[in-house]
Amino acid sequence: MIARAAGVYLAIFVLVLLALSAGAYAFVEREYASLLAPALGTPEGASALAAAMRRVLLTILTIDAPLVAVVAAASYALARATIAPLQSARERERAFAADAAHELRSPLAAIAAVAQVSRVDAPPQSRAAFDSIVQSAFEASSVISDLLTLARDPARRALQCEPVDLAAVVAGSSRRAQPVAIERGIRLEVSAESAIVDGDQRRLTELSRNLIDNAIRHARSSVRVASRGNGRFGEIVVEDDGDGIPPAERERIFERFYRRAQDGSSGGLGLAIVRWIADAHGGTVQAGEAQGGGARFVASVPMHA
Amino acid sequence: MRVLVVEDNAPVAEAIRAMLEARKFAANVVSDGEAGLDHLLRRCYDAAIVDVGLPGMDGFALARSARADGVQTPILMLTARDAVEDRVAGLNCGADDYLVKPFVEEELIARIGAILRRGDRHVLAAVEAGGLRIDLAARRVTFEDKPVVLGATEFRVLELLARNAGNALSRSQIVERIWDYDFDGSSNIVDVYVSQLRRKLKKIGAAGVIETVWGVGYRLKA
Numbered sequence: 001m002i003a004r005a006a007g008v009y010l011a012i013f014v015l016v017l018l019a020l021s022a023g024a025y026a027f028v029e030r031e032y033a034s035l036l037a038p039a040l041g042t043p044e045g046a047s048a049l050a051a052a053m054r055r056v057l058l059t060i061l062t063i064d065a066p067l068v069a070v071v072a073a074a075s076y077a078l079a080r081a082t083i084a085p086l087q088s089a090r091e092r093e094r095a096f097a098a099d100a101a102h103e104l105r106s107p108l109a110a111i112a113a114v115a116q117v118s119r120v121d122a123p124p125q126s127r128a129a130f131d132s133i134v135q136s137a138f139e140a141s142s143v144i145s146d147l148l149t150l151a152r153d154p155a156r157r158a159l160q161c162e163p164v165d166l167a168a169v170v171a172g173s174s175r176r177a178q179p180v181a182i183e184r185g186i187r188l189e190v191s192a193e194s195a196i197v198d199g200d201q202r203r204l205t206e207l208s209r210n211l212i213d214n215a216i217r218h219a220r221s222s223v224r225v226a227s228r229g230n231g232r233f234g235e236i237v238v239e240d241d242g243d244g245i246p247p248a249e250r251e252r253i254f255e256r257f258y259r260r261a262q263d264g265s266s267g268g269l270g271l272a273i274v275r276w277i278a279d280a281h282g283g284t285v286q287a288g289e290a291q292g293g294g295a296r297f298v299a300s301v302p303m304h305a
Numbered sequence: 306m307r308v309l310v311v312e313d314n315a316p317v318a319e320a321i322r323a324m325l326e327a328r329k330f331a332a333n334v335v336s337d338g339e340a341g342l343d344h345l346l347r348r349c350y351d352a353a354i355v356d357v358g359l360p361g362m363d364g365f366a367l368a369r370s371a372r373a374d375g376v377q378t379p380i381l382m383l384t385a386r387d388a389v390e391d392r393v394a395g396l397n398c399g400a401d402d403y404l405v406k407p408f409v410e411e412e413l414i415a416r417i418g419a420i421l422r423r424g425d426r427h428v429l430a431a432v433e434a435g436g437l438r439i440d441l442a443a444r445r446v447t448f449e450d451k452p453v454v455l456g457a458t459e460f461r462v463l464e465l466l467a468r469n470a471g472n473a474l475s476r477s478q479i480v481e482r483i484w485d486y487d488f489d490g491s492s493n494i495v496d497v498y499v500s501q502l503r504r505k506l507k508k509i510g511a512a513g514v515i516e517t518v519w520g521v522g523y524r525l526k527a
Binding site: 020098101103105106108109110111112113114116117120134137138141160162163164165167170171172194195201304 | 314316318319320321323325327345358383386406407408409410456457458459480485486491492493494497498501
Protein backbone atom coordinates (compact mmCIF):
# COMPACT_ATOMS: atom_id res chain seq x y z
CA MET A 1 0.00 0.00 0.00
CA ILE A 2 2.84 2.39 0.91
CA ALA A 3 4.81 1.35 -2.18
CA ARG A 4 1.76 1.90 -4.37
CA ALA A 5 1.14 5.42 -3.04
CA ALA A 6 4.84 6.27 -3.40
CA GLY A 7 4.74 4.94 -6.97
CA VAL A 8 1.78 7.19 -7.80
CA TYR A 9 3.52 10.27 -6.33
CA LEU A 10 6.70 9.48 -8.25
CA ALA A 11 4.85 8.83 -11.51
CA ILE A 12 3.13 12.22 -11.28
CA PHE A 13 6.48 13.92 -10.62
CA VAL A 14 8.21 12.11 -13.51
CA LEU A 15 5.41 13.12 -15.90
CA VAL A 16 5.71 16.78 -14.87
CA LEU A 17 9.50 16.62 -15.09
CA LEU A 18 9.37 15.05 -18.57
CA ALA A 19 7.00 17.76 -19.78
CA LEU A 20 9.24 20.52 -18.36
CA SER A 21 12.41 18.96 -19.78
CA ALA A 22 10.84 18.49 -23.20
CA GLY A 23 9.64 22.11 -23.11
CA ALA A 24 13.11 23.38 -22.10
CA TYR A 25 14.76 21.30 -24.83
CA ALA A 26 12.36 22.58 -27.49
CA PHE A 27 12.81 26.18 -26.31
CA VAL A 28 16.63 25.99 -26.36
CA GLU A 29 16.58 24.30 -29.77
CA ARG A 30 14.43 27.10 -31.20
CA GLU A 31 16.68 29.82 -29.70
CA TYR A 32 19.89 28.19 -30.98
CA ALA A 33 18.33 27.66 -34.40
CA SER A 34 17.40 31.34 -34.68
CA LEU A 35 20.86 32.45 -33.45
CA LEU A 36 22.58 30.16 -35.91
CA ALA A 37 20.09 30.87 -38.68
CA PRO A 38 22.64 32.50 -40.99
CA ALA A 39 25.09 29.55 -40.67
CA LEU A 40 22.52 26.76 -40.78
CA GLY A 41 22.77 26.29 -44.49
CA THR A 42 26.40 25.13 -44.14
CA PRO A 43 27.36 21.60 -42.96
CA GLU A 44 29.50 23.11 -40.13
CA GLY A 45 26.58 25.12 -38.88
CA ALA A 46 24.22 22.10 -38.84
CA SER A 47 26.72 19.87 -37.03
CA ALA A 48 27.47 22.64 -34.49
CA LEU A 49 23.74 22.88 -33.72
CA ALA A 50 23.47 19.09 -33.39
CA ALA A 51 26.52 19.00 -31.04
CA ALA A 52 25.13 21.86 -28.96
CA MET A 53 21.75 20.13 -28.68
CA ARG A 54 23.43 16.87 -27.58
CA ARG A 55 25.12 18.82 -24.76
CA VAL A 56 21.79 20.41 -23.83
CA LEU A 57 20.14 16.98 -23.68
CA LEU A 58 22.99 15.60 -21.57
CA THR A 59 22.73 18.56 -19.16
CA ILE A 60 18.98 18.11 -18.80
CA LEU A 61 19.42 14.39 -18.08
CA THR A 62 22.17 14.97 -15.49
CA ILE A 63 19.89 17.41 -13.69
CA ASP A 64 16.82 15.14 -14.00
CA ALA A 65 18.35 11.86 -12.82
CA PRO A 66 19.31 12.94 -9.30
CA LEU A 67 16.03 14.87 -9.06
CA VAL A 68 14.08 11.68 -9.76
CA ALA A 69 16.12 9.79 -7.17
CA VAL A 70 15.54 12.47 -4.54
CA VAL A 71 11.83 12.64 -5.30
CA ALA A 72 11.55 8.82 -5.21
CA ALA A 73 12.95 8.82 -1.68
CA ALA A 74 10.79 11.80 -0.70
CA SER A 75 7.60 10.26 -2.07
CA TYR A 76 8.29 7.01 -0.24
CA ALA A 77 8.80 8.96 3.01
CA LEU A 78 5.68 11.03 2.34
CA ALA A 79 3.56 7.97 1.52
CA ARG A 80 4.81 6.25 4.64
CA ALA A 81 4.02 9.26 6.78
CA THR A 82 0.48 9.45 5.40
CA ILE A 83 -0.35 5.74 5.27
CA ALA A 84 1.43 4.20 8.25
CA PRO A 85 -0.83 5.94 10.82
CA LEU A 86 -3.88 4.82 8.79
CA GLN A 87 -2.64 1.26 8.72
CA SER A 88 -1.91 1.17 12.42
CA ALA A 89 -5.29 2.74 13.18
CA ARG A 90 -6.91 0.02 11.09
CA GLU A 91 -4.86 -2.61 12.87
CA ARG A 92 -5.88 -1.21 16.28
CA GLU A 93 -9.50 -1.16 15.17
CA ARG A 94 -9.32 -4.82 14.14
CA ALA A 95 -7.59 -5.86 17.36
CA PHE A 96 -10.26 -3.91 19.25
CA ALA A 97 -13.03 -5.72 17.37
CA ALA A 98 -11.43 -9.11 18.11
CA ASP A 99 -11.03 -8.29 21.81
CA ALA A 100 -14.54 -6.88 22.06
CA ALA A 101 -15.91 -10.04 20.42
CA HIS A 102 -14.03 -12.17 22.91
CA GLU A 103 -15.21 -10.12 25.88
CA LEU A 104 -18.83 -10.23 24.68
CA ARG A 105 -18.88 -13.93 23.84
CA SER A 106 -17.70 -15.04 27.28
CA PRO A 107 -20.75 -13.70 29.14
CA LEU A 108 -22.98 -14.91 26.30
CA ALA A 109 -21.49 -18.36 26.77
CA ALA A 110 -22.36 -18.14 30.47
CA ILE A 111 -25.92 -17.02 29.70
CA ALA A 112 -26.41 -19.82 27.15
CA ALA A 113 -24.82 -22.53 29.29
CA VAL A 114 -26.69 -21.62 32.48
CA ALA A 115 -30.01 -21.36 30.61
CA GLN A 116 -29.47 -24.78 29.00
CA VAL A 117 -28.73 -26.38 32.36
CA SER A 118 -31.60 -24.60 34.14
CA ARG A 119 -34.07 -25.65 31.48
CA VAL A 120 -33.71 -29.29 32.53
CA ASP A 121 -35.09 -28.66 36.04
CA ALA A 122 -37.51 -25.93 35.04
CA PRO A 123 -41.29 -26.43 35.20
CA PRO A 124 -42.68 -27.14 31.71
CA GLN A 125 -44.30 -23.69 31.39
CA SER A 126 -40.95 -21.89 31.67
CA ARG A 127 -38.96 -24.17 29.37
CA ALA A 128 -39.87 -22.08 26.34
CA ALA A 129 -38.52 -19.01 28.13
CA PHE A 130 -35.16 -20.73 28.71
CA ASP A 131 -35.11 -21.83 25.09
CA SER A 132 -35.55 -18.26 23.93
CA ILE A 133 -32.76 -17.09 26.26
CA VAL A 134 -30.44 -19.67 24.68
CA GLN A 135 -31.55 -18.74 21.17
CA SER A 136 -31.05 -15.02 21.81
CA ALA A 137 -27.55 -15.64 23.16
CA PHE A 138 -26.70 -17.50 19.94
CA GLU A 139 -28.21 -14.76 17.79
CA ALA A 140 -26.15 -12.13 19.62
CA SER A 141 -23.06 -14.27 19.15
CA SER A 142 -23.61 -14.56 15.42
CA VAL A 143 -24.07 -10.77 15.12
CA ILE A 144 -20.71 -10.45 16.90
CA SER A 145 -19.11 -12.85 14.39
CA ASP A 146 -20.52 -10.77 11.53
CA LEU A 147 -19.24 -7.51 13.03
CA LEU A 148 -15.85 -9.12 13.45
CA THR A 149 -15.83 -10.08 9.77
CA LEU A 150 -16.95 -6.63 8.64
CA ALA A 151 -14.21 -4.98 10.74
CA ARG A 152 -11.64 -6.64 8.48
CA ASP A 153 -10.60 -5.41 5.05
CA PRO A 154 -12.36 -7.34 2.29
CA ALA A 155 -9.08 -8.64 0.86
CA ARG A 156 -7.85 -12.01 -0.37
CA ARG A 157 -5.51 -12.32 2.58
CA ALA A 158 -8.60 -12.54 4.82
CA LEU A 159 -9.57 -15.73 2.93
CA GLN A 160 -8.28 -19.27 2.66
CA CYS A 161 -8.43 -19.70 -1.08
CA GLU A 162 -8.34 -22.94 -3.06
CA PRO A 163 -10.26 -24.24 -6.08
CA VAL A 164 -13.92 -24.57 -5.11
CA ASP A 165 -16.84 -25.85 -7.18
CA LEU A 166 -19.79 -23.47 -6.80
CA ALA A 167 -22.09 -26.47 -7.45
CA ALA A 168 -20.97 -27.96 -4.11
CA VAL A 169 -21.35 -24.56 -2.41
CA VAL A 170 -24.89 -24.06 -3.71
CA ALA A 171 -25.95 -27.65 -3.00
CA GLY A 172 -24.48 -27.62 0.52
CA SER A 173 -25.98 -24.28 1.53
CA SER A 174 -29.41 -25.15 0.08
CA ARG A 175 -29.43 -28.42 1.97
CA ARG A 176 -28.71 -26.61 5.22
CA ALA A 177 -31.38 -23.96 4.50
CA GLN A 178 -33.98 -26.64 3.69
CA PRO A 179 -35.41 -26.92 7.27
CA VAL A 180 -36.04 -23.14 7.42
CA ALA A 181 -37.67 -23.25 3.98
CA ILE A 182 -39.96 -26.12 4.96
CA GLU A 183 -40.92 -24.35 8.18
CA ARG A 184 -41.98 -21.29 6.17
CA GLY A 185 -43.71 -23.33 3.45
CA ILE A 186 -41.24 -22.20 0.77
CA ARG A 187 -40.16 -24.51 -2.05
CA LEU A 188 -36.40 -24.46 -2.75
CA GLU A 189 -35.45 -25.24 -6.37
CA VAL A 190 -31.77 -25.93 -6.83
CA SER A 191 -29.93 -26.14 -10.13
CA ALA A 192 -26.25 -26.65 -9.39
CA GLU A 193 -24.01 -26.44 -12.45
CA SER A 194 -20.30 -26.95 -12.03
CA ALA A 195 -18.21 -23.74 -11.96
CA ILE A 196 -14.77 -23.98 -10.43
CA VAL A 197 -13.59 -20.71 -8.86
CA ASP A 198 -10.65 -19.70 -6.70
CA GLY A 199 -12.22 -19.09 -3.35
CA ASP A 200 -12.77 -19.80 0.32
CA GLN A 201 -15.30 -22.64 0.52
CA ARG A 202 -16.50 -21.71 4.03
CA ARG A 203 -16.99 -18.04 3.09
CA LEU A 204 -18.70 -18.80 -0.24
CA THR A 205 -21.08 -21.17 1.55
CA GLU A 206 -21.84 -18.36 4.01
CA LEU A 207 -22.50 -15.99 1.08
CA SER A 208 -24.84 -18.46 -0.58
CA ARG A 209 -26.61 -19.26 2.71
CA ASN A 210 -27.17 -15.57 3.50
CA LEU A 211 -28.67 -14.96 0.05
CA ILE A 212 -30.93 -18.01 0.42
CA ASP A 213 -32.05 -17.01 3.94
CA ASN A 214 -32.81 -13.51 2.69
CA ALA A 215 -34.80 -14.92 -0.25
CA ILE A 216 -36.77 -17.28 2.00
CA ARG A 217 -37.75 -14.31 4.19
CA HIS A 218 -39.15 -12.38 1.23
CA ALA A 219 -40.54 -15.17 -0.99
CA ARG A 220 -44.22 -15.97 -1.43
CA SER A 221 -43.91 -19.62 -2.33
CA SER A 222 -40.59 -20.46 -3.96
CA VAL A 223 -36.89 -19.67 -4.12
CA ARG A 224 -34.61 -20.65 -7.02
CA VAL A 225 -30.91 -21.19 -6.37
CA ALA A 226 -28.40 -21.81 -9.15
CA SER A 227 -24.69 -21.92 -9.84
CA ARG A 228 -23.11 -21.61 -13.28
CA GLY A 229 -20.07 -20.45 -15.18
CA ASN A 230 -20.36 -17.21 -17.13
CA GLY A 231 -17.18 -16.42 -19.07
CA ARG A 232 -14.41 -15.47 -16.67
CA PHE A 233 -16.76 -15.58 -13.69
CA GLY A 234 -18.58 -18.23 -11.71
CA GLU A 235 -22.01 -17.11 -10.54
CA ILE A 236 -24.39 -17.88 -7.72
CA VAL A 237 -27.92 -16.75 -8.57
CA VAL A 238 -30.72 -16.60 -6.00
CA GLU A 239 -34.25 -15.54 -6.96
CA ASP A 240 -37.49 -15.28 -5.01
CA ASP A 241 -41.12 -14.62 -5.97
CA GLY A 242 -41.73 -11.89 -3.40
CA ASP A 243 -42.43 -8.19 -3.96
CA GLY A 244 -38.96 -7.45 -5.27
CA ILE A 245 -36.68 -4.54 -4.41
CA PRO A 246 -37.40 -1.04 -5.80
CA PRO A 247 -34.53 0.10 -8.07
CA ALA A 248 -33.67 2.98 -5.70
CA GLU A 249 -32.93 0.52 -2.90
CA ARG A 250 -30.96 -2.08 -4.86
CA GLU A 251 -27.62 -0.64 -3.84
CA ARG A 252 -28.53 0.41 -0.31
CA ILE A 253 -29.73 -3.02 0.87
CA PHE A 254 -26.08 -4.08 1.09
CA GLU A 255 -25.44 -1.47 3.79
CA ARG A 256 -25.12 -2.65 7.39
CA PHE A 257 -28.44 -2.72 9.26
CA TYR A 258 -30.21 -1.07 6.32
CA ARG A 259 -33.96 -0.72 6.92
CA ARG A 260 -36.17 -1.31 3.91
CA ALA A 261 -38.56 1.56 3.17
CA GLN A 262 -41.38 -0.84 2.28
CA ASP A 263 -41.82 -2.50 5.68
CA GLY A 264 -39.04 -1.07 7.84
CA SER A 265 -37.66 -4.57 8.31
CA SER A 266 -33.92 -4.72 8.93
CA GLY A 267 -31.89 -7.12 6.87
CA GLY A 268 -29.36 -7.05 9.70
CA LEU A 269 -25.85 -7.81 8.52
CA GLY A 270 -26.56 -10.71 6.15
CA LEU A 271 -26.33 -8.80 2.87
CA ALA A 272 -23.42 -6.64 4.13
CA ILE A 273 -21.56 -9.91 4.75
CA VAL A 274 -22.50 -11.11 1.25
CA ARG A 275 -20.95 -7.98 -0.26
CA TRP A 276 -17.87 -8.29 1.97
CA ILE A 277 -17.29 -11.90 0.85
CA ALA A 278 -17.83 -11.05 -2.84
CA ASP A 279 -15.42 -8.07 -2.57
CA ALA A 280 -12.78 -10.12 -0.79
CA HIS A 281 -12.86 -12.61 -3.68
CA GLY A 282 -12.39 -9.79 -6.20
CA GLY A 283 -15.96 -10.34 -7.34
CA THR A 284 -19.28 -8.50 -7.22
CA VAL A 285 -22.84 -8.94 -6.05
CA GLN A 286 -25.85 -7.21 -7.54
CA ALA A 287 -29.53 -7.02 -6.78
CA GLY A 288 -32.02 -6.94 -9.64
CA GLU A 289 -35.44 -8.12 -10.67
CA ALA A 290 -36.41 -11.73 -11.26
CA GLN A 291 -38.90 -12.77 -13.91
CA GLY A 292 -42.28 -12.23 -12.29
CA GLY A 293 -41.13 -9.29 -10.20
CA GLY A 294 -39.31 -10.93 -7.28
CA ALA A 295 -35.79 -10.12 -6.19
CA ARG A 296 -32.80 -11.59 -7.97
CA PHE A 297 -29.27 -11.60 -6.58
CA VAL A 298 -26.23 -12.48 -8.66
CA ALA A 299 -22.85 -12.95 -6.99
CA SER A 300 -19.87 -13.41 -9.35
CA VAL A 301 -16.34 -14.45 -8.44
CA PRO A 302 -13.40 -15.04 -10.80
CA MET A 303 -13.05 -18.57 -12.21
CA HIS A 304 -10.11 -20.80 -11.38
CA ALA A 305 -7.44 -20.13 -13.99
CA MET B 306 -15.34 -41.47 33.31
CA ARG B 307 -13.61 -38.48 34.88
CA VAL B 308 -13.43 -35.19 33.06
CA LEU B 309 -11.27 -32.23 34.08
CA VAL B 310 -12.80 -28.80 33.40
CA VAL B 311 -10.36 -25.88 33.28
CA GLU B 312 -12.47 -22.71 33.02
CA ASP B 313 -12.19 -19.40 34.88
CA ASN B 314 -15.72 -18.20 34.17
CA ALA B 315 -17.53 -19.70 37.17
CA PRO B 316 -21.09 -19.85 35.74
CA VAL B 317 -19.81 -21.57 32.58
CA ALA B 318 -17.69 -23.99 34.63
CA GLU B 319 -20.62 -24.91 36.87
CA ALA B 320 -22.94 -25.32 33.88
CA ILE B 321 -20.45 -27.66 32.19
CA ARG B 322 -20.18 -29.63 35.43
CA ALA B 323 -23.98 -29.97 35.53
CA MET B 324 -24.09 -31.04 31.86
CA LEU B 325 -21.42 -33.68 32.44
CA GLU B 326 -22.90 -34.97 35.69
CA ALA B 327 -26.30 -35.33 34.03
CA ARG B 328 -24.55 -37.88 31.73
CA LYS B 329 -22.91 -39.69 34.64
CA PHE B 330 -19.46 -38.24 34.06
CA ALA B 331 -17.49 -37.25 37.15
CA ALA B 332 -16.39 -33.64 36.68
CA ASN B 333 -13.67 -31.73 38.46
CA VAL B 334 -13.45 -27.98 37.97
CA VAL B 335 -10.33 -25.83 38.34
CA SER B 336 -10.10 -22.17 37.40
CA ASP B 337 -6.56 -21.51 36.24
CA GLY B 338 -3.99 -22.95 33.88
CA GLU B 339 -1.32 -23.94 36.43
CA ALA B 340 -3.83 -25.89 38.53
CA GLY B 341 -5.17 -27.46 35.34
CA LEU B 342 -1.71 -28.63 34.33
CA ASP B 343 -1.09 -30.04 37.84
CA HIS B 344 -4.27 -32.07 37.62
CA LEU B 345 -3.53 -33.30 34.09
CA LEU B 346 -0.03 -34.42 35.12
CA ARG B 347 -1.59 -36.70 37.75
CA ARG B 348 -3.11 -38.54 34.79
CA CYS B 349 -6.30 -39.60 36.46
CA TYR B 350 -8.66 -38.10 33.89
CA ASP B 351 -10.21 -39.62 30.79
CA ALA B 352 -10.64 -36.24 29.07
CA ALA B 353 -10.19 -32.51 29.69
CA ILE B 354 -12.21 -29.47 28.63
CA VAL B 355 -9.89 -26.45 28.56
CA ASP B 356 -10.83 -22.80 28.03
CA VAL B 357 -8.31 -20.88 25.90
CA GLY B 358 -8.63 -17.55 27.72
CA LEU B 359 -7.39 -18.52 31.19
CA PRO B 360 -5.63 -16.13 33.58
CA GLY B 361 -1.91 -16.85 33.85
CA MET B 362 -1.07 -19.85 31.69
CA ASP B 363 -3.56 -19.89 28.79
CA GLY B 364 -5.20 -22.96 27.29
CA PHE B 365 -2.74 -23.26 24.39
CA ALA B 366 0.25 -23.19 26.76
CA LEU B 367 -1.45 -25.70 29.06
CA ALA B 368 -2.05 -28.16 26.21
CA ARG B 369 1.50 -27.73 24.90
CA SER B 370 3.07 -28.32 28.34
CA ALA B 371 0.86 -31.33 29.03
CA ARG B 372 1.77 -32.91 25.67
CA ALA B 373 5.46 -32.09 26.22
CA ASP B 374 5.23 -34.07 29.47
CA GLY B 375 3.73 -37.00 27.62
CA VAL B 376 0.15 -36.59 28.83
CA GLN B 377 -2.12 -38.38 26.32
CA THR B 378 -5.45 -37.32 27.85
CA PRO B 379 -7.73 -36.08 25.05
CA ILE B 380 -8.32 -32.32 25.24
CA LEU B 381 -11.34 -30.37 24.00
CA MET B 382 -10.51 -26.68 23.67
CA LEU B 383 -13.19 -24.05 24.39
CA THR B 384 -12.80 -20.57 23.00
CA ALA B 385 -14.60 -17.31 22.53
CA ARG B 386 -12.64 -16.60 19.34
CA ASP B 387 -13.61 -18.22 16.08
CA ALA B 388 -10.93 -17.02 13.70
CA VAL B 389 -9.54 -19.84 11.62
CA GLU B 390 -5.98 -19.09 12.78
CA ASP B 391 -7.08 -19.64 16.37
CA ARG B 392 -8.60 -23.00 15.53
CA VAL B 393 -5.45 -24.10 13.79
CA ALA B 394 -3.35 -22.82 16.70
CA GLY B 395 -5.49 -24.89 19.09
CA LEU B 396 -5.08 -28.09 17.13
CA ASN B 397 -1.37 -27.50 16.57
CA CYS B 398 -0.62 -27.21 20.29
CA GLY B 399 -2.00 -30.67 20.97
CA ALA B 400 -5.75 -30.22 21.48
CA ASP B 401 -7.92 -32.96 19.95
CA ASP B 402 -10.92 -30.81 19.13
CA TYR B 403 -12.20 -27.30 19.31
CA LEU B 404 -15.57 -25.80 20.33
CA VAL B 405 -16.56 -22.15 19.96
CA LYS B 406 -18.46 -20.33 22.74
CA PRO B 407 -21.36 -20.08 23.18
CA PHE B 408 -21.96 -23.78 22.65
CA VAL B 409 -24.94 -26.12 22.64
CA GLU B 410 -25.02 -28.77 25.36
CA GLU B 411 -25.57 -31.63 22.91
CA GLU B 412 -22.57 -30.59 20.87
CA LEU B 413 -20.30 -30.38 23.91
CA ILE B 414 -21.35 -33.89 24.97
CA ALA B 415 -21.05 -35.28 21.43
CA ARG B 416 -17.53 -33.90 21.07
CA ILE B 417 -16.44 -35.21 24.46
CA GLY B 418 -17.82 -38.60 23.41
CA ALA B 419 -15.92 -38.42 20.13
CA ILE B 420 -12.53 -37.60 21.68
CA LEU B 421 -13.05 -40.33 24.30
CA ARG B 422 -13.68 -42.91 21.56
CA ARG B 423 -10.64 -41.68 19.68
CA GLY B 424 -8.61 -42.32 22.86
CA ASP B 425 -9.71 -45.98 22.88
CA ARG B 426 -8.91 -46.64 19.30
CA HIS B 427 -5.31 -46.77 18.18
CA VAL B 428 -4.86 -43.51 16.34
CA LEU B 429 -3.30 -43.80 12.92
CA ALA B 430 -0.40 -41.38 13.05
CA ALA B 431 0.80 -41.59 9.47
CA VAL B 432 0.03 -43.23 6.15
CA GLU B 433 2.81 -44.38 3.84
CA ALA B 434 2.29 -45.17 0.19
CA GLY B 435 4.16 -44.77 -3.07
CA GLY B 436 7.21 -43.50 -1.18
CA LEU B 437 5.12 -40.70 0.35
CA ARG B 438 4.79 -40.29 4.07
CA ILE B 439 1.61 -38.50 5.15
CA ASP B 440 1.81 -37.44 8.78
CA LEU B 441 -1.83 -37.11 9.84
CA ALA B 442 -1.17 -35.44 13.19
CA ALA B 443 1.27 -32.80 11.95
CA ARG B 444 -0.55 -32.54 8.57
CA ARG B 445 2.79 -32.87 6.78
CA VAL B 446 3.65 -34.70 3.58
CA THR B 447 7.18 -35.81 2.72
CA PHE B 448 8.79 -37.82 -0.08
CA GLU B 449 12.24 -39.20 0.79
CA ASP B 450 12.34 -36.62 3.62
CA LYS B 451 11.60 -33.77 1.24
CA PRO B 452 8.51 -31.84 2.43
CA VAL B 453 5.78 -30.41 0.23
CA VAL B 454 3.35 -27.69 1.30
CA LEU B 455 -0.27 -28.60 0.53
CA GLY B 456 -3.54 -26.71 0.98
CA ALA B 457 -6.18 -28.15 3.31
CA THR B 458 -8.26 -29.77 0.54
CA GLU B 459 -5.20 -30.97 -1.38
CA PHE B 460 -4.08 -32.72 1.79
CA ARG B 461 -7.45 -34.42 2.24
CA VAL B 462 -7.51 -35.64 -1.37
CA LEU B 463 -4.00 -37.07 -1.05
CA GLU B 464 -4.83 -38.66 2.31
CA LEU B 465 -7.91 -40.33 0.80
CA LEU B 466 -5.89 -41.70 -2.13
CA ALA B 467 -3.13 -42.89 0.24
CA ARG B 468 -5.54 -44.65 2.56
CA ASN B 469 -6.76 -46.55 -0.51
CA ALA B 470 -3.32 -46.98 -2.06
CA GLY B 471 -3.25 -49.58 -4.81
CA ASN B 472 -6.97 -49.26 -5.44
CA ALA B 473 -8.57 -46.97 -7.97
CA LEU B 474 -11.10 -44.43 -6.70
CA SER B 475 -13.68 -42.99 -9.05
CA ARG B 476 -14.15 -39.24 -9.37
CA SER B 477 -17.58 -39.44 -7.79
CA GLN B 478 -16.24 -41.47 -4.85
CA ILE B 479 -13.64 -38.77 -4.25
CA VAL B 480 -16.19 -35.97 -4.57
CA GLU B 481 -18.55 -37.63 -2.11
CA ARG B 482 -15.86 -38.17 0.48
CA ILE B 483 -14.15 -34.80 0.22
CA TRP B 484 -16.99 -32.42 -0.61
CA ASP B 485 -19.85 -34.38 0.89
CA TYR B 486 -21.78 -33.73 -2.28
CA ASP B 487 -23.08 -35.86 -5.08
CA PHE B 488 -22.45 -34.10 -8.40
CA ASP B 489 -25.20 -35.25 -10.71
CA GLY B 490 -23.82 -33.12 -13.51
CA SER B 491 -20.19 -33.25 -14.47
CA SER B 492 -17.49 -31.52 -12.51
CA ASN B 493 -13.77 -31.56 -13.03
CA ILE B 494 -12.96 -30.36 -9.51
CA VAL B 495 -11.21 -33.70 -8.82
CA ASP B 496 -9.03 -33.31 -11.92
CA VAL B 497 -8.15 -29.76 -10.83
CA TYR B 498 -6.93 -31.06 -7.46
CA VAL B 499 -5.14 -34.08 -8.89
CA SER B 500 -3.25 -31.93 -11.39
CA GLN B 501 -2.27 -29.49 -8.62
CA LEU B 502 -1.10 -32.39 -6.46
CA ARG B 503 0.87 -33.91 -9.33
CA ARG B 504 2.56 -30.58 -10.02
CA LYS B 505 3.56 -30.14 -6.37
CA LEU B 506 4.64 -33.76 -5.94
CA LYS B 507 6.75 -33.60 -9.09
CA LYS B 508 8.76 -30.77 -7.55
CA ILE B 509 9.93 -33.08 -4.74
CA GLY B 510 10.66 -35.89 -7.17
CA ALA B 511 7.47 -37.86 -6.61
CA ALA B 512 6.31 -37.75 -10.23
CA GLY B 513 3.91 -40.45 -11.37
CA VAL B 514 2.79 -41.43 -7.87
CA ILE B 515 -0.83 -40.64 -8.70
CA GLU B 516 -1.89 -42.76 -11.66
CA THR B 517 -4.84 -42.16 -13.95
CA VAL B 518 -7.04 -45.21 -14.35
CA TRP B 519 -8.85 -44.66 -17.63
CA GLY B 520 -12.60 -44.81 -17.38
CA VAL B 521 -12.44 -45.04 -13.58
CA GLY B 522 -10.51 -42.31 -11.81
CA TYR B 523 -7.25 -42.17 -9.89
CA ARG B 524 -5.01 -44.49 -7.92
CA LEU B 525 -2.02 -43.90 -5.67
CA LYS B 526 0.82 -46.39 -6.14
CA ALA B 527 0.93 -48.83 -3.26
